[in-house]
Amino acid sequence: MKKTTIILIAIISLVVLSCKDNAASKVKSTNIKTAKARDAKMNNGMPVIAFDKKAYEFGTINEGDKIDGSFTIYNKGKANLVITGARASCGCTVPSWPKEAIKPGDSAKLNFVFNSRGKRGKQNKSITLKTNTENVTEVIRLTGNVLPKKQ
Secondary structure: OHHHHHHHHHHHHHHHHHOOOOHHHHOOHHHHHHHHHHHHHHHHOOOOEEEOOOEEEEEEEEOOOEEEEEEEEEEOOOOOEOEEEEEEOOOOEEEEOOOOOEOOOOEEEEEEEEEOOOOOEEEEEEEEEEEOOOOOEEEEEEEEEEEOOOO
């Protein structure tokens, strides 16, 4: 038991003593400049995603109605924009996204169908896109109100 305690104290002492130096003081300023230049060069050649709107407001509908809608996706960057996937927050929303790369300066449509069956009241659904942009994921929303089905 005493051996274990002594070894544990020795290890903790080594960790504490080795961490006393300021890690930031060990970083060379030339490495920082090189990294910034590299990042700036890479970002100049990246795709940049933009949308005609980040939220689709479908208004007030009756339960059971289906809404077909779309978002326009723009590539404002200098490299091809690739959307590798689109996932809705629930099974009531089905997105259909462009499978081909969107060239710089071009646009494409992301279509969706929202099925309000079994949904009542204020709705706030999302579609998460996986892309090759700097942020990797983008979220767009569908909002509106669903009135109960009349009996």
